[in-house]
Amino acid sequence: MRVTKAIKQQMLALLEETYQDTTTALTYTTPFELLIAVILSAQCTDVRVNIITGRMFPKYSTPEKILELGQSGLEEQIRDCGLYHSKAKNIIATCTMLCEQYQGQVPDSIEELVKLPGVGRKTANVVVSQLFHIPAIAVDTHVFRVANRLQLAKGKTPLEVEKGLMKAIPRDKWSDAHHWLIWHGRKVCKARKPECTVCCLCELCPSALLQEQQK
DNA sequence: CTCCCGATAT
DNA sequence: ATATCAGGAG
Numbered sequence: 001m002r003v004t005k006a007i008k009q010q011m012l013a014l015l016e017e018t019y020q021d022t023t024t025a026l027t028y029t030t031p032f033e034l035l036i037a038v039i040l041s042a043q044c045t046d047v048r049v050n051i052i053t054g055r056m057f058p059k060y061s062t063p064e065k066i067l068e069l070g071q072s073g074l075e076e077q078i079r080d081c082g083l084y085h086s087k088a089k090n091i092i093a094t095c096t097m098l099c100e101q102y103q104g105q106v107p108d109s110i111e112e113l114v115k116l117p118g119v120g121r122k123t124a125n126v127v128v129s130q131l132f133h134i135p136a137i138a139v140d141t142h143v144f145r146v147a148n149r150l151q152l153a154k155g156k157t158p159l160e161v162e163k164g165l166m167k168a169i170p171r172d173k174w175s176d177a178h179h180w181l182i183w184h185g186r187k188v189c190k191a192r193k194p195e196c197t198v199c200c201l202c203e204l205c206p207s208a209l210l211q212e213q214q215k
Numbered sequence: 216c217t218c219c220c221g222a223t224a225t
Numbered sequence: 226a227t228a229t230c231a232g233g234a235g
Binding site: 001006024025026037039041042043044045046047049082084086087089090116118119120121122123126138140141143158178182185186190191192 | 228229230231232233234
C-alpha cells in the first residue's frame with residue numbers, strides 16, 4: 001500500500017485532532033533550564049529528567065551555579081538519568097561557553113546552539129522551536145520511529161526523516177506536529193508493543209497491517 | 216561505527 | 226534477561 005500525499009494529509013489531520021493540546025513534558029522556568037533539561041533527556045525518559053531537575057533547579061538553575069557544583073558535584077545530581085559522566089562533562093563545558101561567549105544567555109539559532117558541547121541537531125531544534133518559536137522538527141527516537149512506521153517520512157537517519165517531514169508538513173505546523181508525533185510514539189505507537197487496536201491512524205497505517213499478518 | 220549508562224517495562 | 230528511554234561525541 002502506497003502512502004500518498006492525500007493520505008499523509010489525513011494522517012496529519014487526525015494527529016492534530018487527537019494531540020492538539022500536547023506540548024513539552026519537560027518542566028522548566030527559564031531558557032537555560034530548558035536547555036539543560038533537553039541535554040539530560042538523551043536516552044532517558046522525560047519523567048526521570050523531571051525528577052532530577054525538580055530537585056536540582058531550585059538550588060542550581062544558572063550557568064554560574066552549575067559551574068560551582070563542578071564535574072563530580074554535577075554527576076552526583078544527575079547520576080540516575082544514565083550517561084551521567086559525559087552529560088556532566090558536556091554541561092560543564094556548555095556553561096563555561098555560555099558565560100564566556102554568550103553573556104550567560106541561551107543562543108537563539110541552530111548554528112550557534114550546536115556549537116555547545118552536548119547539543120546536537122535534535123536538541124537545538126527543540127530549543128529554537130520551544131523558546132524562540134522558530135518552526136522546527138526535532139527528530140528523536142519517537143519521531144523517527146513513528147514517521148517511518150506511518151511512512152509520513154522514510155529515512156535511515158534522523159536528518160533524512162527531518163527533511164521528509166518538512167516536506168510533508170506545512171511550515172506553520174512543524175513545531176506542533178513534532179509534539180503530536182512524540183506523544184503518539186509514547187502513548188500508542190510504542191517501540192516494543194504498539195497499540196494498533198486503539199490507534200487513531202490504524203486504518204491508514206501501512207505498518208499496522210504488517211503486524212496483523214505476523215500474528 | 217562504538218561508547219556512554221541508570222531506571223523501567225516487558 | 227533484555228529492549229528502550231525527547232542523543233551526542235569520538
